[in-house]
């Protein structure tokens with residue numbers, strides 16, 4: 536018998552989720568510990584309200600706990616899966632509460648956060664560094680459009696109203712930006728498949 | 729589908745992938761994806777970009793007490809060792825508790841079959857450390873086809889991920905003894921059910937459950953179960969016909 540002596544905290548994300556799916560409470564706790572910063576970070580960035588963000592983060596873990604069985608690793612990492620759950624809940628909350636999903640100041644602040652490369656994050660993830668550089672390299676209008684849609688969940692129509700531009704222009708900005716980001720990430724994607 | 733449909737889909741693919749396509753268009757787009765693999769792939773790639781955007785958001789420490797509030801909400805803060813399984817596995821777990829041995833599915837189509845587990849007390853020797861056992865699942869010919877984890881804490885669980893590959897590739901070594909049962913197909917029955925059996929050092933074994941592999945021979949599955957680190961020796965992955973697809977051996981040399 537090989538006893539790895541691994542504490543739960545060192546289990547792979549997938550194995551931890553699997554343990555949670557089997558109903559093991561201490562595994563669920565380890566899961567929450569591992570991902571709470573990420574989940575809360577996404578929630579608070581989108582809703583800009585710590586209390587609402589906490590509620591969304593709680594709902595996220597509840598949902599993950601309930602749906603752990605149906606997680607499908609072929610469709611992305613556990614992190615991505617959880618991030619998507621958080622994001623969807625946050626967008627829903629924003630749509631339910633506010634007419635405008637974001638204020639101009641918040642948008643600028645977030646764009647700054649997303650495109651800057653502060654060392655303190657020291658993102659080991661190379662894909663993240665590349666997409667960050669790619670977003671930073673986009674013309675400002677395109678970067679705004681893709682962040683409004685991709686992070687704040689704003690529709691093309693909302694973006695056109697927010698920016699005071701025709702609907703077609705908003706759509707074009709989203710498409711052009713996404714096209715560029717996709718090109719940047721494509722080699723990475725191909726490597727994984 | 730027509731080329732015009734695909735052309736339209738391309739025009740809205742980015743908004744669809746970002747989740748911001750309004751209702752009616754979204755419904756039409758999804759209907760198209762259902763029947764068009766090329767567009768589906770395109771949207772998948774764009775979704776990957778959207779996920780990348782989210783990964784740029786910095787983490788943030790939730791308010792104090794968050795962890796406790798979450799575990800309260802999940803109903804986890806109960807007296808130690810009282811395991812309340814979630815609704816999804818409640819029935820299986822109730823049976824498991826009665827047997828003193830856990831079964832429960834973490835994948836589609838898990839079934840409980842007659843188990844002959846010895847009654848076991850779910851107490852652990854005081855001070856014994858919870859550990860994680862891990863081993864590679866090896867197909868005949870020692871080709872690695874997955875991993876198995878067995879957690880010896882309370883409650884214990886077993887989890888495995890399997891990727892046999894599209895052609896089954898166990899086919900070479902299995903051709904002789906299993907070809908009859910497997911019919912004319914090579915290798916494992918694609919998209920078929922497989923079973924997991926946990927083996928003990930005394931030669932006994934217990935059937936933990938079943939799960940389905942997709943048509944690429946992939947699947948992952950877990951079940952709550954008591955894992956005694958002193959007696960567990962390995963595991964077997966079995967085809968529906970009972971033939972062995974892969975085995976895993978927890979290294980006996982490192983027993984504590």
Ligand SMILES: [Zn+2]
Nearest residue numbers: 734737764767
């Ligand atoms: Zn198409």
